[in-house]
Amino acid sequence: MLNYVSKAADAAHGVLRADQRLDFAKRLRARIEVERHGSQSAREVAKVLARFGDPAALVEREARRLAEQGSPPSATWPPRACRPPRRWRCRGRARGYADVPRHRGRP
Structure with a gap:
């Protein structure tokens, strides 16, 4: 049973927002x-x-249900204007330095 729920949660990744995914699971x-x-x-x-x-x-049925309720799924959330600039996003850095922008050349 837990394997089934895990597969459903994995399928929901990228389709539903994190809070929606947790509630769904x-x-x-x-x-x-x-x-x-x-x-x-x-x-x-x-x-x-x-x-x-x-x-x-x-997951598809849940996404349709949420769309009918007016709750946006992950694909459109957050709007692009609300996202941090690409240079500030995590690039797989370790030790908590993901939010520090990389230096691009000499000052």
């Missing part, structure tokens, strides 16, 4: 718990997960 896990009725049988859990279908399809 939490609600999905709770719904699976309700559907399996406390069963510990791997066969019963597999049947429940099969009824839920492909995790990517669940």
